[in-house]
Amino acid sequence: MDDKTYQLMKELTETEGLPGFEDRVYNLMKREIKTITNETTTDNLGSIVGKVGDSGPKIMLAGHLDEVGFIVSNITKKGFLKIKALGGWWGHVMLAQRVKVLTSKGDLTGVIGSKAPHVLSVEERKKVLKIDKMFIDIGASSDEEARSFGVEVGDPVATICPFEVLPNKKTLLARTWDNRAGCYVALKVLEKLQSSSLPNQLFSGATVQEEVGLRGAQTLAQTILPDISFATDVGVAGDTPGMDQDAANLELGNGPILGFLDRSMVPHRKLRDFVVNIAKEYNIPFQRELMTGGATDGGKFHLAGSGVPTLVVSVPSRYIHSHVSMVHLDDLNNAVDLLVQVISALDEQTVQKIKGLEG
Known part of the structure; x- marks a missing residue:
């Protein structure tokens, strides 16, 4: 190449x-x-x-x-971002992944989180977690702080992964x-x-x-x-x-x-x-x-x-x-x-x- x-x-x-x-x-x-x-x-x-x-x-x-990506649907009082899917997603591939929130003031890095697995019930652990139970953590402590970063309801959210040519030179990751x-x-x-x-x-x-x-x-x-x-x-x-x-x-x-x-x-x-x-x-x-x-x-x-x-x-x-x-x-x-x-x-x-x- x-x-x-x-x-x-x-x-x-x-x-x-x-x-x-x-x-x-x-x-x-x-x-x-x-x-x-x-x-x-x-x-x-x-x-x-x-x-x-x-x-x-x-x-x-x-x-x-x-x-495929997400859109911010709500900002909680504690500054977490609730999201809805843009395109088809499966909950198993989402958790603990870094994402990029595209705001009017610039791009912000966040991580997709949910209730910790340590406190899930046996029944909850058997199910694929739904997106409405997830959130994005951008390190904000309140909705006011999140908005001060530029985040608003309706902002798009993209995945993060750099382009890379793998060792055989023909398998391409992105x-x-x-x-x-x-x-x-x-x-x-x-x-x-x-x-x-x-x-x-x-x-x-x-x-x-x-x-x-x-x-x-x-x-x-x-x-x-x-x-x-x-x-x-x-x-x-x-x-x-x-x-x-x-x-x-x-x-x-x-x-x-x-x-x-x-x-x-x-x-x-x-x-x-x-x-x-x-x-x-x-x-x-x-x-x-x-x-x-x-x-x-x-x-x-x-x-x-x-x-x-x-x-x-x-x-x-x-x-x-x-x-x-x-x-x-x-x-x-x-x-x-x-x-x-x-x-x-x-x-x-x-x-x-x-x-x-x-x-």
């Missing part, structure tokens, strides 16, 4: 962007897109894409900017691969195709508020009204001890994931088969994913206008929706390579055949 790639990954994964509070990572994404193209499109919620290609069918490719991995892929595809004679118009970037209901996906797709769309995200890796291989058979390093089913979408069959054939033609490894318990931006992309043939192209990730996650460098690179080949082949005739209007 070169220094430029390392720095991009570090900035993407360490920059905060909670649902509805994506400003910081939006500005980073905008900066990176503008190094590739001056043609950008945004919706009114904060999704952003860059455009390359002058004519032909419109191809949309997007990850999502937002990450706090927000869900879904800065998809943002990275979208940027690299845009970069690789910027000087190509594309047979289409590529709109590539990221949406907002995916973790709270695929909201930016809906508004971005309605803004662009693409002919073909791809959502770039992460999938649940099943290559760790205790995982059920029937439920999650994805492995780090075995290639990008093609979504064959999720809770929000059955992918367009002709587009799915087209991408599979491209992967085989160029010897790009890939994995298939069928899941019933999750959704992606593709669930909204494919419903825009009269319907948009859509496929989800993801990378496997360990420990998502926690303070830390892992992906594999080869999976990221292969996802980029696959999408570059696919998009390069989507001329007007091919798109019309995929859409079922001829052939």
Whole structure:
């Protein structure tokens, strides 16, 4: 990995962007897109894409900017912060973790706490602690002191974990691969195709508020009204001890994931088969994913206008929706390579055949 790639990954994964509070990572994404193209499109919620290609069918490719986190819902008399989740969380992964409260006066470090385990009853110890029983301790002694630090109800709260390349040099650890991995892929595809004679118009970037209901996906797709769309995200890796291989058979390093089913979408069959054939033609490894318990931006992309043939192209990730996650460098690179080949082949005739209007 070169220094430029390392720095991009570090900035993407360490920059905060909670649902509805994506400003910081939006500005980073905008900066990176503008190094590739001056043609950008945004919706009114904060999704952003860059455009390359002058004519032909419109191809949309997007990850999502937002990450799971929290929002301050109350400040107690003793200065502790009560929180509500932004996105899906499981209580087991939260306690004793450091967090960052983003206030009007600057960022504050806190720790997620709860009633000490020493005083829990036997029955309480058997249950996953609910978020409403947790709090954030920022070291304040009163609500007045907490507010003097700048904290107010409604402030977003982000996780803390630095980006790190692990010893094998290909396993990458960070706090927000869900879904800065998809943002990275979208940027690299845009970069690789910027000087190509594309047979289409590529709109590539990221949406907002995916973790709270695929909201930016809906508004971005309605803004662009693409002919073909791809959502770039992460999938649940099943290559760790205790995982059920029937439920999650994805492995780090075995290639990008093609979504064959999720809770929000059955992918367009002709587009799915087209991408599979491209992967085989160029010897790009890939994995298939069928899941019933999750959704992606593709669930909204494919419903825009009269319907948009859509496929989800993801990378496997360990420990998502926690303070830390892992992906594999080869999976990221292969996802980029696959999408570059696919998009390069989507001329007007091919798109019309995929859409079922001829052939």
